[in-house]
Amino acid sequence: MSSLTLLISSLSFWDVLILFGTFIILYITRFYYSYFTRETPFPGPLPLPLIGNIIQLNLSGDLHNWALENQAKYGDIWEVYIGSDRQLWLARADLVENILTASKDNKYFIRNPPSSGLDIMGMSSNGLIFNRNRERWHFYRKMFAQTLSTIKFSRQATEWVQQAFANMEGYFMELGFDKKVFNFADWMPRFTADMTFRIAMDKHACTMASLYNTHAPSKPAPYPQEVVNEANEFITAFKKFTSTISYFLLTPEIIRTKTPTGRSQTKEHLDNLNWLHKSLIKIIQQRRKEIEKINDNSQLKSDFLTLMITVNTPKDMTQKRGDGTIEEPLTDEDIRASIMEMLLGGIDTLIVNRELNKQTSNLTCFIVYLVITHPEVKARLQQELDTVLGTDLSRPIKYEDLNKLVYTDAVIKETGRLMPATSINLRVAEEDDVIGGYPIKKGQQIIISSLGVQHNSKHWANPKEFNPDRFLEPNNHNIDRYSLEIFGGGMRLCPGRQLAMTEMKTIAALIFRKFDPELATPDTVPKIKYESMNQCYELMLRFKPRKA
Numbered sequence: 001m002s003s004l005t006l007l008i009s010s011l012s013f014w015d016v017l018i019l020f021g022t023f024i025i026l027y028i029t030r031f032y033y034s035y036f037t038r039e040t041p042f043p044g045p046l047p048l049p050l051i052g053n054i055i056q057l058n059l060s061g062d063l064h065n066w067a068l069e070n071q072a073k074y075g076d077i078w079e080v081y082i083g084s085d086r087q088l089w090l091a092r093a094d095l096v097e098n099i100l101t102a103s104k105d106n107k108y109f110i111r112n113p114p115s116s117g118l119d120i121m122g123m124s125s126n127g128l129i130f131n132r133n134r135e136r137w138h139f140y141r142k143m144f145a146q147t148l149s150t151i152k153f154s155r156q157a158t159e160w161v162q163q164a165f166a167n168m169e170g171y172f173m174e175l176g177f178d179k180k181v182f183n184f185a186d187w188m189p190r191f192t193a194d195m196t197f198r199i200a201m202d203k204h205a206c207t208m209a210s211l212y213n214t215h216a217p218s219k220p221a222p223y224p225q226e227v228v229n230e231a232n233e234f235i236t237a238f239k240k241f242t243s244t245i246s247y248f249l250l251t252p253e254i255i256r257t258k259t260p261t262g263r264s265q266t267k268e269h270l271d272n273l274n275w276l277h278k279s280l281i282k283i284i285q286q287r288r289k290e291i292e293k294i295n296d297n298s299q300l301k302s303d304f305l306t307l308m309i310t311v312n313t314p315k316d317m318t319q320k321r322g323d324g325t326i327e328e329p330l331t332d333e334d335i336r337a338s339i340m341e342m343l344l345g346g347i348d349t350l351i352v353n354r355e356l357n358k359q360t361s362n363l364t365c366f367i368v369y370l371v372i373t374h375p376e377v378k379a380r381l382q383q384e385l386d387t388v389l390g391t392d393l394s395r396p397i398k399y400e401d402l403n404k405l406v407y408t409d410a411v412i413k414e415t416g417r418l419m420p421a422t423s424i425n426l427r428v429a430e431e432d433d434v435i436g437g438y439p440i441k442k443g444q445q446i447i448i449s450s451l452g453v454q455h456n457s458k459h460w461a462n463p464k465e466f467n468p469d470r471f472l473e474p475n476n477h478n479i480d481r482y483s484l485e486i487f488g489g490g491m492r493l494c495p496g497r498q499l500a501m502t503e504m505k506t507i508a509a510l511i512f513r514k515f516d517p518e519l520a521t522p523d524t525v526p527k528i529k530y531e532s533m534n535q536c537y538e539l540m541l542r543f544k545p546r547k548a
């Protein structure tokens with residue numbers, strides 16, 4: 001027997017207890033010694049060893065309340081600990097300037113610390129959202145900009161939003177939602193999923209049709225069952241993929257690789273991911289063949305997939321404005337990664353496990369609620385719609401009309417300010433820096449509280465008031481830079497913002513031009529789950545047609 005084994009076997013129960021207690025006391029002493037002597041301390045709640053401030057977060061109820069409470073208590077810059085990781089929270093425009101500046105010297109390109117899980121998924125060096133490789137990220141970013149800024153694409157998107165809305169409107173009327181109360185928040189994620197699949201790939205996701213069919217209507221949805229089934233299979237795999245991101249981001253490597261449950265879950269996630277990749281590659285290859293057969297370029301659709309396939313070929317429809325660094329057509333793999341990003345784009349990647357959940361869909365619920373509860377805003381909005389679009393409700397909305405919808409634009413921005421779809425934005429300091437006079441160490445995780453900035457009375461008079469006039473001339477000249485972060489900012493600014501605004505303006509116009517949605521009862525409020533994204537899961541309405 002070794003001397004160590006002899007020593008251990010000679011210990012009594014009390015010896016072990018005393019040793020264990022001493023270890024705990026030493027650990028706690030060391031933890032608080034490091035905490036109280038840390039470099040550049042910021043105000044913030046006192047963390048507990050190992051778990052940090054998780055208890056305070058849970059006591060606050062959700063991330064949204066916690067951020068506002070901390071801001072009220074500690075000011076516009078504070079720190080919290082999640083486990084033993086220190087996060088610095090910022091909630092004032094001048095504090096986020098270095099992070100959201102478009103300057104090439106921006107030291108905050110990276111969103112999250114290195115993650116072996118994202119490496120396995122291939123997302124650390126492919127696509128946009130989690131890409132940490134500047135060169136690869138720049139490649140995808142350029143392709144996104146080139147395709148999404150194509151005018152034909154914007155026109156096509158405006159048309160497809162209207163087609164998706166016409167489907168939804170048909171279902172609503174068929175189900176009697178003009179008189180019957182229903183949950184609008186059940187429909188919006190499906191509406192945006194259908195719309196996004198069409199805009200991304202000219203494919204039908206049929207998620208509204210599936211929901212409509214569950215109401216056992218007398219007239220079933222107008223899609224063959226095999227189309228609905230095929231779409232359902234893809235949507236289910238895509239939902240699983242979004243939970244795969246959470247799984248690989250949040251589950252420690254040791255659990256993923258060394259425990260039987262972890263290993264089987266990892267396999268399940270990776271099998272699904274492979275299936276999704278293969279399905280997308282099949283779609284891309286099929287579309288390539290279809291495109292090859294088309295000789296007349298004007299017959300080409302301008303969905304994102306077609307634009308990506310034809311980039312840098314004689315059929316290229318994009319507005320080339322690049323730096324000439326990418327001259328070759330894109331590979332199937334590059335297109336596959338871009339389509340996944342496009343589908344993921346508006347979707348919150350951390351909480352989607354439950355439902356497909358698009359930011360566009362949540363913001364639309366918030367717009368509808370705020371407009372209904374502010375009759376003077378609704379009157380001005382409808383007046384603008386009548387003036388710009390005319391009173392002939394069958395006249396399609398053209399992309400060019402959208403630029404004239406100035407008040408509608410202001411309503412959307414004010415909704416995004418007051419009830420943002422995403423309350424936080426993440427970055428990591430790549431180099432030492434100084435923020436608000438405080439030194440920031442390389443590697444520091446920064447959380448921008450978009451909600452905190454957008455509700456900060458230093459930037460916004462009466463910040464809790466819904467007032468779209470803030471975004472109209474001449475008031476909009478007084479808006480502080482970086483004080484509105486609906487689409488983030490800096491190098492990582494949302495590349496889909498123009499598309500998102502096109503979609504949202506069209507949807508708002510379609511709803512309020514023809515309908516006067518009514519709350520189920522005067523005190524109905526939207527039910528919202530506040531996480532990294534604010535998810536509206538209940539908004540009970542009647543969809544009453546507007547009186548002439």
Ligand code: HEM
Pocket residue numbers: 128129130141341342343344345346359360363421422425426485486487488489490491492493494495496497499500
């Ligand atoms: C109302 C709808 C939307 C909102 C509120 C929104 C908001 C945001 C925000 C806050 C970010 C983070 C920006 C930053 O880190 O500074 C972001 C990133 C991103 N969004 Fe959107 N977004 C919306 C719609 C879309 C759409 C429709 C697409 C697809 C074309 C899209 C694609 C992306 C992508 C790919 C990124 C990652 C960009 C990068 O890391 O380089 N978003 N979005």
